Amino acid sequence: xxxxVQSGAEVKKPGASVKVSCKASGYTFTDYYIHWMRQAxxxxxxxxxxxxxNSGVTNYAQNFQGWVSITRDTSVSTAYMELSRLKSDxxxxxxxxxxxxxxxxxxxxxxxxxxxxxxTLVTVxx
Amino acid sequence: QSALTQPxxxxxxxxxxVTISCTGTSSIVGGYNYVSWYQQHxxxxxxxxxxxxxxxxxxxxxxxxxxKSRNTASLTISGLQAEDEADYYCCSYTGGPVVFGGGTKxxxx
Numbered sequence: 001x002x003x004x005v006q007s008g009a010e011v012k013k014p015g016a017s018v019k020v021s022c023k024a025s026g027y028t029f030t031d032y033y034i035h036w037m038r039q040a041x042x043x044x045x046x047x048x049x050x051x052x053x054n055s056g057v058t059n060y061a062q063n064f065q066g067w068v069s070i071t072r073d074t075s076v077s078t079a080y081m082e083l084s085r086l087k088s089d090x091x092x093x094x095x096x097x098x099x100x101x102x103x104x105x106x107x108x109x110x111x112x113x114x115x116x117x118x119x120t121l122v123t124v125x126x
Numbered sequence: 127q128s129a130l131t132q133p134x135x136x137x138x139x140x141x142x143x144v145t146i147s148c149t150g151t152s153s154i155v156g157g158y159n160y161v162s163w164y165q166q167h168x169x170x171x172x173x174x175x176x177x178x179x180x181x182x183x184x185x186x187x188x189x190x191x192x193x194k195s196r197n198t199a200s201l202t203i204s205g206l207q208a209e210d211e212a213d214y215y216c217c218s219y220t221g222g223p224v225v226f227g228g229g230t231k232x233x234x235x
Binding site: 035037044045046047050061062095097108109110111112113114115116117118119 | 162171174177178183215217219221223225226228229
């Protein structure tokens with residue numbers, strides 16, 4: 001079955017960076033977009049950006065431009081999200097999610113997200 | 127504050143129907159049909175329940191339905207069941223950034 005499995009919880013100090021992985025299985029990794037979202041404790045969902053695993057092209061939310069980097073390694077069907085210059089309010093659960101099939105006809109990377117990874121808790125604390 | 131406005135909470139009794147609204151603008155929700163809805167139980171990852179305004183993924187019960195009128199999308203859950211108690215998020219894609227609503231907590235009384 002289609003599955004996204006994320007790396008484990010992280011504890012980081014302010015100013016550090018964190019890199020979270022998202023390993024895909026059950027489908028052809030390069031055929032579908034991968035998105036990253038986060039959810040602060042008790043808060044709603046916030047979209048961070050997407051990657052086209054086939055081309056490596058990325059698109060980031062304006063709030064995250066300059067300090068988030070989404071990459072992929074097609075040899076291991078894994079996407080990565082790296083967030084730098086961490087602050088305490090970056091403490092959140094970070095999710096990856098599969099987007100729609102990549103198409104030249106209907107280009108709609110944000111049309112839906114299914115399935116989601118299990119989430120990775122990143123705690124930023126001194 | 128999200129560009130998509132949802133009620134903070136709604137409630138209903140088992141067997142009843144509830145509707146959760148998601149209000150945007152003509153440039154968010156109004157002009158596009160890429161509205162999706164997600165259900166999230168406590169401590170779990172969100173799950174897709176509606177996409178393209180009113181389409182249901184396979185495996186999602188037909189008790190869940192979606193619609194849109196002008197700048198407001200709606201999720202209706204009929205025949206409420208105890209397991210429907212969860213947070214619900216709407217989401218809009220307009221060709222640029224993805225926008226989520228603030229979320230609605232559904233309580234089944």
